[in-house]
Every structure is written in structure tokens, then in C-alpha cells.
Amino acid sequence: MMNSILATESLLAAGGVEAIKSGINWICQPHWFFILSCAGTGVFLAGYRTLTKPAVGIFVLVAFTIAYSLSAFDPDFLSIIIKPDNIPITLMFYLFGFFIWLGFRQSALNDQAMEEGKPLMEAGSDDKVLVWPDLVYTELIAMVLCTVFLMVWAVVLRAPLEQPADPSLAPNPAKAPWYFLGLQELLVYFDPWIAGVLLPGLVIVGLAAIPFIDKNPRGNGYYTFKERKFAVTMFMIGFVILWLVLIVFGTFLRGPNWNFFGPYEYWDAHRPVALLNINLSEIFWVQWLNQGIPTEGRWGLPHYVYRELPGIAVLIGYFFVLPGILRVTVFKKLADQMGFIRFALMVQLFLWMALIPIKMVLRWGWNFKYIVAITELFLNF
Amino acid sequence: MSVFSRFGDWVREGQIWGSVFRHGVPRDRRTRAMAVLSNVFLHLHPVAIRKSGIRLSFTWCMGGLTFFLFLVEVVTGVLLMFYYRPTVEYAYFDIQGLRAHVTLGLLREMHRWGAHAMVIAIWLHMLRVFLTGSYKPPREFNWVVGVILLVLTLLLSFTGYLLPWDQLAMWAIAVGSNMARATPVLGHEGPLAQLVQIGGVPLVHAGDDARFGLLAGTFVGPNALLRFYVLHCIFIPLVVGVLIAVHFWRIRKDGGISGPL
Structure with a gap:
């Protein structure tokens, strides 16, 4: 609200460029940025056949390059993108943009071909060529180009070296390496034991479990989206939104004290941020029941368990009742194909994944902190 | 035949070259297959491979x-x-x-x-x-x-x-x-x-x-x-x-x- 008023004010005060910049700063507030990323991914997946046409791809490439280059005239934005360890982020925009396009372009063509009864582009599995020369030369050329690329990168840009390590002088913000910034962002919404231990563990387990959960026999060995919409959509949400978009968050939008800043905003370490986060137990006991937070246990339960009963109920509902409901509603067809154990595993991974955007939205919208806050045992959820 | 290609043939027919590479110049199917099969690094690959599988866009x-x-x-x-x-x-x-x-x-x-x-x-x-x-x-x-x-x-x-x-x-x-x-x-x-x-x-x-x-x-x-x-x-x-x-x-x-x- 405050930000939007400020944005509107500066729209009126400054003209042209400044207005556009503050507009972009405004749209890069966490909730808008996140909603737009999700909407963008959704639109792309829904319209993948039209949106992967080469003309559209070239338009997006040119538009993004122009916007990115113009942004470099802004000193605050420039200071972010010229940090040597942020170069991979720029590289990432282009490489992932291109390869996601390439993958879905081929999916679109294959899906079209299957509808028309034509062969896939990967068809002809009996056509064999000799590895020498067809493959070894491709590999050789790829290695040479890669080496040249690395050498040019190494000559043009020095690897970063800051001041000598000083345990008494913490930088603000202290950021993890760029590829872990998504995990660091999760620290805002979850306690370290979830953000730093449990969720990364679940990402690894979840990735490894994919081939054992996905029993769809189609789409094995060729590009297709139509034949495996659920699997590909889930992967794109997890990989693009919950991993790559969060890295962009951490790189461009997180400044001193891990506060949110627009991409063209000065990183003011002294910007006051009034935040009073609130737990579910406070909402339940104080706001709904109009009584104090319980300090004594009941029914033989320690006071911290009694106090957190509403949150515990919510979690039990989320992880154990909701799967049952999903089983007979939206996931009915899927569950029938998968069998009990596969479905149970899939739905737990799905719910954990969904918990991330849920807690993000609750935090941004309502300053919500913990569902269960047993600080006594460091068991906050 | 130029001096260089004659020199090349002389090297390839000599004992040292032959002790390392036990096949002829990979010009036909057999020697090309041998080039992959008899090389510890290249034999990570099969000899022949599906055409669509090595398409760069795949x-x-x-x-x-x-x-x-x-x-x-x-x-x-x-x-x-x-x-x-x-x-x-x-x-x-x-x-x-x-x-x-x-x-x-x-x-x-x-x-x-x-x-x-x-x-x-x-x-x-x-x-x-x-x-x-x-x-x-x-x-x-x-x-x-x-x-x-x-x-x-x-x-x-x-x-x-x-x-x-x-x-x-x-x-x-x-x-x-x-x-x-x-x-x-x-x-x-x-x-x-x-x-x-x-x-x-x-x-x-x-x-x-x-x-x-x-x-x-x-x-x-x-x-x-x-x-x-x-x-x-x-x-x-x-x-x-x-x-x-x-x-x-x-x-x-x-x-x-x-x-x-």
C-alpha cells in the first residue's frame, strides 16, 4: 500500500524514465513479482504451441535484451550485474530462456506431428550412424568452442577477490553463492532446520524419486508436453519458479538486512522496515478467542504443546487429511493409476512443494510467521 | 603425391604409430569402427549410434x-x-x-x-x-x-x-x-x-x-x-x-x- 502510494507520487513528480523505473520497482515487489512469474509460466505452458513460434522467441529475445541493456544505465542495477559472480545470472537468463524455448518448441512440433499422424522428429530408431566421425567431431567442436568461451571469459573478467577474510566484519547483506540463493531466500519463510536441511533434502529425494513416481509410459525418449502435462508442469514449477526465480529474487531484489529492494533502488542499509510477524497461536488465542496465550499446559500436555494445538491441527490436516481429499477429487485419475505407496509419496512431495509459495504469500500478505512455534525445542514450523 | 602426404604415410606405416593405433586410417566402415573400439577413451561410445540421438537440438x-x-x-x-x-x-x-x-x-x-x-x-x-x-x-x-x-x-x-x-x-x-x-x-x-x-x-x-x-x-x-x-x-x-x-x-x-x- 505504502509502496504503491510512493510509486504513484513519484510517477507524478518525475517524468519519463524515472516513472518507468519506479513502475518497474513497484512491480518487482515480492508478491507482484512472484505472481507475475507464476502467471508467465502458466501462460507459456498453456500457449506453448503459439508462444514457441520462432518469431515470438526472437521478439522476446530482442525485447529482453533491450530492457536489460537499458537497465544497465541505472547505477544501482549496474552495480548488481557487473559483480563478477553475478555474471552467471545474466548467462542463466539467456541460456535457460533459449533452452526452455528449444525444448518446448520441439515438444510443440512433436505434439502437432502426433495429432496429424506424422512421425516424430526423433523417429527412425533404426537409422544408425558411425560414432567416428559423426559424433566424435561434434564432441571435438563442442569442446573447442567451450574452451574458447572459457578463455575469453577468463581474459575479459577477473575472478572476484575481495578484502581478506575477517571474522569480525560481516558484510551486509551476506549472500550465499548464487546457485544457493534460492535456499537462502527460503530462510525468510522457514526456520533453518526446514529451509537449510529438510527442504534441500526433500529436493534431492524428490528428484531421485521422479522415475519411480511417474508411471506414465508415454513420452519416453522424445520431446512432448501433451502426453505428460502434469509431470512437466510440476517440474517447471519446481525448477523455474521455486529454484530459478528465487535465485533472481536473491540476486536482484535482496539488499542489506535481506530487505526487499526494487532492481533500480539504492541499497539503503538504514531503511527502516517495520515488521511485526505473527504466529498462528497468537491469531488463534488472542485475536479469535480474546484470551491470553496459554502459559500452562492442559490434559497432561506441556504448555507449549497445548498452546500450539491449533497449528498442530492445521499441519495434521494439511499433511494427512488433505491427501485423502485430493485422492478422491483432483488427483482421482492419477491416484488410480499410481497405486497407494506411489500416490502417498507423490502427494507428500507435492504438499511440501506447495508449502513454499503458501508460506511466502502468507508472509507477504499477512506478516504470518509460524504455523507451529515451539521455540522451547527450536521446533518452529 | 606431395612430400607431406608421403611423410604422413611413412609415419603411419611405421612401427611406432602401429604400436599405438592398431587400425588403419579411419576411412571405411571397418577402420572407423576399429578407431572407436580400440581406443580406451573413445570406447565410452558404441561404434554406431542412432541418428536422431546425436542431433544437437535433441x-x-x-x-x-x-x-x-x-x-x-x-x-x-x-x-x-x-x-x-x-x-x-x-x-x-x-x-x-x-x-x-x-x-x-x-x-x-x-x-x-x-x-x-x-x-x-x-x-x-x-x-x-x-x-x-x-x-x-x-x-x-x-x-x-x-x-x-x-x-x-x-x-x-x-x-x-x-x-x-x-x-x-x-x-x-x-x-x-x-x-x-x-x-x-x-x-x-x-x-x-x-x-x-x-x-x-x-x-x-x-x-x-x-x-x-x-x-x-x-x-x-x-x-x-x-x-x-x-x-x-x-x-x-x-x-x-x-x-x-x-x-x-x-x-x-x-x-x-x-x-x-
Whole structure:
């Protein structure tokens, strides 16, 4: 609200460029940025056949390059993108943009071909060529180009070296390496034991479990989206939104004290941020029941368990009742194909994944902190 | 026939050349097959391969490039090890020396950018394998090996991040390793760790928890530097090497590059 008023004010005060910049700063507030990323991914997946046409791809490439280059005239934005360890982020925009396009372009063509009864582009599995020369030369050329690329990168840009390590002088913000910034962002919404231990563990387990959960026999060995919409959509949400978009968050939008800043905003370490986060137990006991937070246990339960009963109920509902409901509603067809154990595993991974955007939205919208806050045992959820 | 090609033939027909390459010039099907079969490096490949499987737009070459970048990291890394000393006294100044006056100090730049490139390449490889459904039977196990390799790649990059011993390094590792103290049960600020005690004496404390195991201390200090150095240069690369062998072997055993059944 405050930000939007400020944005509107500066729209009126400054003209042209400044207005556009503050507009972009405004749209890069966490909730808008996140909603737009999700909407963008959704639109792309829904319209993948039209949106992967080469003309559209070239338009997006040119538009993004122009916007990115113009942004470099802004000193605050420039200071972010010229940090040597942020170069991979720029590289990432282009490489992932291109390869996601390439993958879905081929999916679109294959899906079209299957509808028309034509062969896939990967068809002809009996056509064999000799590895020498067809493959070894491709590999050789790829290695040479890669080496040249690395050498040019190494000559043009020095690897970063800051001041000598000083345990008494913490930088603000202290950021993890760029590829872990998504995990660091999760620290805002979850306690370290979830953000730093449990969720990364679940990402690894979840990735490894994919081939054992996905029993769809189609789409094995060729590009297709139509034949495996659920699997590909889930992967794109997890990989693009919950991993790559969060890295962009951490790189461009997180400044001193891990506060949110627009991409063209000065990183003011002294910007006051009034935040009073609130737990579910406070909402339940104080706001709904109009009584104090319980300090004594009941029914033989320690006071911290009694106090957190509403949150515990919510979690039990989320992880154990909701799967049952999903089983007979939206996931009915899927569950029938998968069998009990596969479905149970899939739905737990799905719910954990969904918990991330849920807690993000609750935090941004309502300053919500913990569902269960047993600080006594460091068991906050 | 020119002098050069006659000289070339003379070399190729001699005993030395013939002792290394036991086949003729790869010009026909038989010698081309022999070129792959009789070479320990090339025989990672089959002799013949599905045409659509090696289309660049199908594989993106990202798996191969990830492997190549791993080799680049090994070569540049070994050369850097001749100069760099993993101690608090020398580490930072050795890196400064590499940048200021060491011949081929540029290898450090290649090593660092190569590491970033490897992270991006392995993510793209995973994306490609997912989008083509190549993890489906019979390749489930190889996908799992790939996931472990992905994690190890990130760990390699992460352990290497500390070695320059500058502010960027120390605080990135401090942020990362702080998570370990919140490990459930095993970290001293983790949930349920307080319950692990005998007669009121806590068994999990700052001096023996998961973070202590990672850093060999309670802060990012000299022991952590040595530990990360050994993990980065010896331990993880060895594990990665073994798993890469398994990964490649399984590609062959599971029917080569995937394609429609």
C-alpha cells in the first residue's frame, strides 16, 4: 500500500524514465513479482504451441535484451550485474530462456506431428550412424568452442577477490553463492532446520524419486508436453519458479538486512522496515478467542504443546487429511493409476512443494510467521 | 603425391604409430569402427549410434559439456594446487599472487568461471533429460546417479568457494554452514537436539554437532579451510569420478541415448 502510494507520487513528480523505473520497482515487489512469474509460466505452458513460434522467441529475445541493456544505465542495477559472480545470472537468463524455448518448441512440433499422424522428429530408431566421425567431431567442436568461451571469459573478467577474510566484519547483506540463493531466500519463510536441511533434502529425494513416481509410459525418449502435462508442469514449477526465480529474487531484489529492494533502488542499509510477524497461536488465542496465550499446559500436555494445538491441527490436516481429499477429487485419475505407496509419496512431495509459495504469500500478505512455534525445542514450523 | 602426404604415410606405416593405433586410417566402415573400439577413451561410445540421438537440438550436448567442464576443472585445479597453500596465513596472498605475478595465473579465472559454467551445464542437462522423459524405464537408476552427481557438483562448487579466503568466501560459507547447526537432532540449535541428553548433560552442543563436523570448529577458521580444501581437491572429485564412470556405463547398458521406443 505504502509502496504503491510512493510509486504513484513519484510517477507524478518525475517524468519519463524515472516513472518507468519506479513502475518497474513497484512491480518487482515480492508478491507482484512472484505472481507475475507464476502467471508467465502458466501462460507459456498453456500457449506453448503459439508462444514457441520462432518469431515470438526472437521478439522476446530482442525485447529482453533491450530492457536489460537499458537497465544497465541505472547505477544501482549496474552495480548488481557487473559483480563478477553475478555474471552467471545474466548467462542463466539467456541460456535457460533459449533452452526452455528449444525444448518446448520441439515438444510443440512433436505434439502437432502426433495429432496429424506424422512421425516424430526423433523417429527412425533404426537409422544408425558411425560414432567416428559423426559424433566424435561434434564432441571435438563442442569442446573447442567451450574452451574458447572459457578463455575469453577468463581474459575479459577477473575472478572476484575481495578484502581478506575477517571474522569480525560481516558484510551486509551476506549472500550465499548464487546457485544457493534460492535456499537462502527460503530462510525468510522457514526456520533453518526446514529451509537449510529438510527442504534441500526433500529436493534431492524428490528428484531421485521422479522415475519411480511417474508411471506414465508415454513420452519416453522424445520431446512432448501433451502426453505428460502434469509431470512437466510440476517440474517447471519446481525448477523455474521455486529454484530459478528465487535465485533472481536473491540476486536482484535482496539488499542489506535481506530487505526487499526494487532492481533500480539504492541499497539503503538504514531503511527502516517495520515488521511485526505473527504466529498462528497468537491469531488463534488472542485475536479469535480474546484470551491470553496459554502459559500452562492442559490434559497432561506441556504448555507449549497445548498452546500450539491449533497449528498442530492445521499441519495434521494439511499433511494427512488433505491427501485423502485430493485422492478422491483432483488427483482421482492419477491416484488410480499410481497405486497407494506411489500416490502417498507423490502427494507428500507435492504438499511440501506447495508449502513454499503458501508460506511466502502468507508472509507477504499477512506478516504470518509460524504455523507451529515451539521455540522451547527450536521446533518452529 | 606431395612430400607431406608421403611423410604422413611413412609415419603411419611405421612401427611406432602401429604400436599405438592398431587400425588403419579411419576411412571405411571397418577402420572407423576399429578407431572407436580400440581406443580406451573413445570406447565410452558404441561404434554406431542412432541418428536422431546425436542431433544437437535433441541432446544440447550438455551432458558431454558438463563432463568436459569437469575435466577442465581437474586440469586447472591440479595446476593451481602447485601454487596455492590452504592455510590462513597464505591462502589469500597466494590467490593475490596468482592474479598479480604468476605465469598462467589466469588458470584461476578459468577454474572459477568453469565451475559456474559446470553448474549451469548440469542444470541444463537435467532439464533436457527431464523434457525428453529419458529418466523413464530402463533409465531410472541412471537418473538417480545423475541427481547425486548434481548434488556433488554443487558441493564441489561450494567447498571451492571458501578457498580464496576473502570476505566473499568466508561469509558465503558462514551463511551456508550456519544451516548445519539447525539440523534436527544433530545440530545444537536444531529441533529435538535438547532431548538428547544424559542426566541433564546435553550430548549435542556447539562443540560436537553437525556444524562442528563440517567446519572442524565452531567458526569458519583454519580447520574449516583445510577440511574444505581436502573435500574440494580429493574427496568429492574421487567420488564424482567413480559416479561418472557408473553414469556413462549405465548409459550404454540402458540402450544408449534415449529415443522413442
